[in-house]
Amino acid sequence: MLGYVAVLGVGYVLGTKAGRRRYEQIVGAYKAVTTNPATKSVVDAGRRKIARSVSPDPMATITEIDDITVIEPPKEK
Incomplete structure (x- = not known):
């Protein structure tokens, strides 16, 4: 029984090291993909395309909250 527990313990330690690696x-x-300038430009282009499809008015006032999030005021009807 002690040998079985020892084998399980060694397997656990080796498995966690491999899992951590x-x-x-x-x-x-x-991190390499998300910090790549090419990836950032593709993501920014996609965001701009989505923003144009949601709000096609280029003169709309937009308030930036942070680098990613912006608020657009409601449109008057």
């Missing part, structure tokens, strides 16, 4: 690989790849 893979997690760090995934996080590293995510």
